[in-house]
Amino acid sequence: DADVTQTPRNRITKTGKRIMLECSQTKGHDRMYWYRQDPGLGLRLIYYSFDVKDINKGEISDGYSVSRQAQAKFSLSLESAIPNQTALYFCATSDLHAGGEQFFGPGTRLTVL
Amino acid sequence: AQKITQTQPGMFVQEKEAVTLDCTYDTSDPSYGLFWYKQPSSGEMIFLIYQGSYDQQNATEGRYSLNFQKARKSANLVISASQLGDSAMYFCAMKGNAGNMLTFGGGTRLMVKP
Numbered sequence: 001d002a003d004v005t006q007t008p009r010n011r012i013t014k015t016g017k018r019i020m021l022e023c024s025q026t027k028g029h030d031r032m033y034w035y036r037q038d039p040g041l042g043l044r045l046i047y048y049s050f051d052v053k054d055i056n057k058g059e060i061s062d063g064y065s066v067s068r069q070a071q072a073k074f075s076l077s078l079e080s081a082i083p084n085q086t087a088l089y090f091c092a093t094s095d096l097h098a099g100g101e102q103f104f105g106p107g108t109r110l111t112v113l
Numbered sequence: 114a115q116k117i118t119q120t121q122p123g124m125f126v127q128e129k130e131a132v133t134l135d136c137t138y139d140t141s142d143p144s145y146g147l148f149w150y151k152q153p154s155s156g157e158m159i160f161l162i163y164q165g166s167y168d169q170q171n172a173t174e175g176r177y178s179l180n181f182q183k184a185r186k187s188a189n190l191v192i193s194a195s196q197l198g199d200s201a202m203y204f205c206a207m208k209g210n211a212g213n214m215l216t217f218g219g220g221t222r223l224m225v226k227p
Contacts, residue, residue, distance in 0.1 A: 033214070042117075042204055042217030043158075058214070088156060092215075100146045100208045102215055104158035 003027045004105040006091050012111045019078040021108050023091030032074040033092040033102065034058075034066060043090060049074055050096075081112040115140045117205050117218035125224050126195045133180070134190040134221045136205030145209050147188040149179065152202040152220070161203075164188055192223075200225045 004025045013019050023032065030051050035043040045058030047066040055066060063085060067075045078085055088109050092102040116139040126132040138147065149161040164172045164179045172179040180189040192199055202222050206215040 040220075042206075042219050043215070044217070045214055048214055090158060092158075100215075101148065101160055101163055103160070104150075107156045107158075109156070 004091060004093055004103055006089075006105040006108050008108060009106065010109045012113065013081055014113050015080075015082055017081050017112075019081050019110065021076045021078075021089055021091075021110070023074045023076070023105055025072050025091075025093045025103075025105075027093055027095070027103060028071075029093035029095050029103075030071065031094045031096060032068065033094075034064075034074070034076045035090045035092065036060065037088040037090065037107075046076065046089075078110075078112075081110075083112045086110060086112045115142070115145075115207055115209050115216040117207055117216055119205055119218035119221050121221045122219075123222040123224065125226055126192075128197060128225055128227050129194055131191060131193045132195055132223065134192070134203050134205075134223065136188045136190065136218060138186050138188060138205075138207050140207060140209055142209035145207055147179070147181070148206040148208070148215065149177070149188075149190045150204045150206060151199075152204065154201070158204075162190070195225045197225050197227060199223060 007022045033048045034046040037043045049068045065077045088107050091105040094102045118137045145166045147164045151159045162174045162177045164181045176193045178191045202220045204220045205218040
């Protein structure tokens with residue numbers, strides 16, 4: 001079984017709809033992250049969380065919100081989706097005490113029409 | 114602020130030859146880590162190799178090695194004996210002192226020719 005899972009894997013939605021992307025991990029890591037990747041580009045950090053009570057904005061947080069429901073679960077919400085939020089979204093986790101390697105989920109491909 | 118630059122948008126390499134993918138970085142943190150990830154066409158991000166800023170030796174992992182030149186702020190990935198399955202996007206990334214967040218470069222698309 002995958003250590004970091006994301007649901008859904010693919011989603012097509014319309015402008016103005018609320019969307020939630022979910023991430024779960026079985027690695028026991030405290031730290032979780034949401035990234036976005038646009039075609040042909042690297043990943044950019046949206047939000048990150050160091051533990052259940054700690055949520056921080058990343059480079060491109062506008063238009064997004066997150067919820068850390070438990071150590072193993074970190075959800076990303078688009079309150080009112082717009083077409084330029086069409087992208088590949090990755091969840092990642094890392095261990096506080098390790099070298100900093102992040103373990104990525106398989107990604108969610110979101111299309112906003 | 115941290116910055117990662119990958120100046121090669123795309124590269125070709127002949128199967129079984131070695132290839133170097135360039136990465137330069139900029140940071141004011143005294144301690145940092147450098148990573149390389151592979152992203153095949155299926156989209157997942159696969160960790161390849163890690164180099165700590167205080168590591169005395171260049172990191173190696175199988176056919177992957179990292180040519181770390183601290184004074185030049187470069188962390189190039191060397192893939193030896195390229196295989197067709199190495200065709201993918203490759204991303205260089207860096208973490209600084211503040212909590213393991215990664216800053217990514219724009220990536221290099223490697224295409225291995227048979």
